[in-house]
Amino acid sequence: MKLDKINAQMRKGVLELCILSVIHNKEAYTSNILEALKNAELLVVEGTVYPLLTRLKNDGLLSYRWEESTSGPPRKYFSLTDAGIEVMESLKNNWMQLSNSVNSLINLKSTSDE
Amino acid sequence: MNKIMNINIGGIVFHVDNDAYEKLKKYLKDINNHFKNTVGGDEIIIDIETRIVELFQQKLSAKKEVITEEDVADVIAVMGKPSDFDDEDNYNEPNIKQVGRKRLFRDIDDRMIGGVCSGLGAYFRFDTVWFRLAFVIATLSGLSILAYLILWVIIPPALTISEKLEMQGDPVNISNIEKFIREEMDGLRDKFDDFASQARNKFRKKN
Numbered sequence: 001m002k003l004d005k006i007n008a009q010m011r012k013g014v015l016e017l018c019i020l021s022v023i024h025n026k027e028a029y030t031s032n033i034l035e036a037l038k039n040a041e042l043l044v045v046e047g048t049v050y051p052l053l054t055r056l057k058n059d060g061l062l063s064y065r066w067e068e069s070t071s072g073p074p075r076k077y078f079s080l081t082d083a084g085i086e087v088m089e090s091l092k093n094n095w096m097q098l099s100n101s102v103n104s105l106i107n108l109k110s111t112s113d114e
Numbered sequence: 115m116n117k118i119m120n121i122n123i124g125g126i127v128f129h130v131d132n133d134a135y136e137k138l139k140k141y142l143k144d145i146n147n148h149f150k151n152t153v154g155g156d157e158i159i160i161d162i163e164t165r166i167v168e169l170f171q172q173k174l175s176a177k178k179e180v181i182t183e184e185d186v187a188d189v190i191a192v193m194g195k196p197s198d199f200d201d202e203d204n205y206n207e208p209n210i211k212q213v214g215r216k217r218l219f220r221d222i223d224d225r226m227i228g229g230v231c232s233g234l235g236a237y238f239r240f241d242t243v244w245f246r247l248a249f250v251i252a253t254l255s256g257l258s259i260l261a262y263l264i265l266w267v268i269i270p271p272a273l274t275i276s277e278k279l280e281m282q283g284d285p286v287n288i289s290n291i292e293k294f295i296r297e298e299m300d301g302l303r304d305k306f307d308d309f310a311s312q313a314r315n316k317f318r319k320k321n
Contacts, residue, residue, distance in 0.1 A: 031168065045194020047145075050161045051264040072171050073124045073164050106210065 011042055017075070017095055018042055019052060020080060020088040023062065029075040061087055118180060124160070124167045133183035141190055148196035162193065169193075216283035219272035229264040236281050252306075 007043045015037075022028055022036045028054070037043040061084035064076045080088065116131040121138075130138065145162055169189045170181055185232035218237045220229035231249060235242030252258035272278045275294055276286040284290050 034165075045198045046165065046192055047162065047194040047196070047199035050158045050165075051149070051152065051154075051199065053161070054158050058154050073126060073167055076161070081315065 007098060008044070011044075012048075015042065015048070016056065017088065017091040019049070019056065020061065020084060020091065023078050023087055024080050024085065027077050027078045027079045029067070031075075033078070059079070060084075074080065123170075125162045126167050126171075128167075128181050129179055130181040131183070134181050134186045137183055137186045137190075138181075141186070141195075144196050165193065209259055216267055217277070217280045219277055219281040220266070220269050221272045221281060222273075223278075227262070229271060230262055230265045230269060233269055233272070233281065236283075239283075286315075 018037060018040070019033060020034050026032075028036075030049070034043065034046050036048060037049070043049065043109075053062065057064065057078075060081060062078050063081050064078045066074045067077050069075050116133065118129050118131055119135055121128050121135065122132055142163070144198075145159060149158050152158065166189055169192060170185065173181065173188070175187045214258045217238065221235050221236055222229040223234035224232040224242065226232075226246065231245035232242045234240075249258045249262055270277075272281045275291055279294060280287050287298055
């Protein structure tokens with residue numbers, strides 16, 4: 001397995017949590033989500049996000065509404081459903097635990113016990 | 115000089131030159147092929163096209179009215195090729211070919227004594243009759259009765275549907291289980307029909 005493949009796998013695992021969190025903070029349209037993920041250097045290519053968004057929506061974690069745009073095609077604005085908030089909280093807890101465990105295992109000082 | 119054409123993506127019209135058109139056409143075709151078997155694939159394709167429209171619009175201005183091959187290449191670099199955004203677990207499992215694991219069971223639905231020979235027949239894909247014949251002939255030497263008893267004890271019977279599928283070497287998945295149950299039901303119906311016609315015949319004889 002190549003190094004970038006392992007790195008890509010790691011990023012992929014947390015992508016759902018990140019997308020849900022971005023939308024949880026503020027109702028977001030696809031480009032907002034892409035921008036937030038890119039700024040956090042979590043995204044290499046945008047195409048990864050579309051299948052994920054559709055799946056999260058089909059699983060009932062996201063809902064969306066259309067909004068007309070003056071400059072282009074209508075935009076999909078996503079928000080979290082109650083189930084989506086629940087899943088996000090659970091993923092978040094899991095992430096906290098996981099990052100603590102991994103940090104202590106690899107002998108890094110974890111940020112939470114500073 | 116390059117020929118210009120008009121294309122319509124997501125209801126928006128763009129001027130593109132010929133090279134850009136060819137490149138974009140190929141890319142969208144790849145995207146289509148990649149997602150056509152995915153759940154919600156149509157929606158994903160539309161979302162991607164919508165995003166491409168946005169990215170094109172950012173490239174155009176009053177001075178620049180035509181999408182060039184370079185612009186298309188930029189957009190593809192941002193969006194990524196279908197191979198880059200494989201949704202790891204794929205979620206279109208029916209397309210993944212599973213090879214069923216084959217296991218030796220006694221076939222208790224098709225048995226003379228313990229279902230050993232029919233199980234062996236299923237395992238080796240060989241007509242059960244030959245195994246039965248071999249055992250009967252070998253009985254003359256006296257060894258095969260013991261061998262049969264040992265096999266009867268050590269080979270488990272195929273009791274559940276998944277065991278029966280494994281006995282046949284079919285992968286255990288929903289469609290095979292469904293098929294199996296349907297066949298069982300058909301068999302049951304045939305038996306019931308036989309029973310009904312026999313009963314009718316008897317009834318007629320009595321009268």
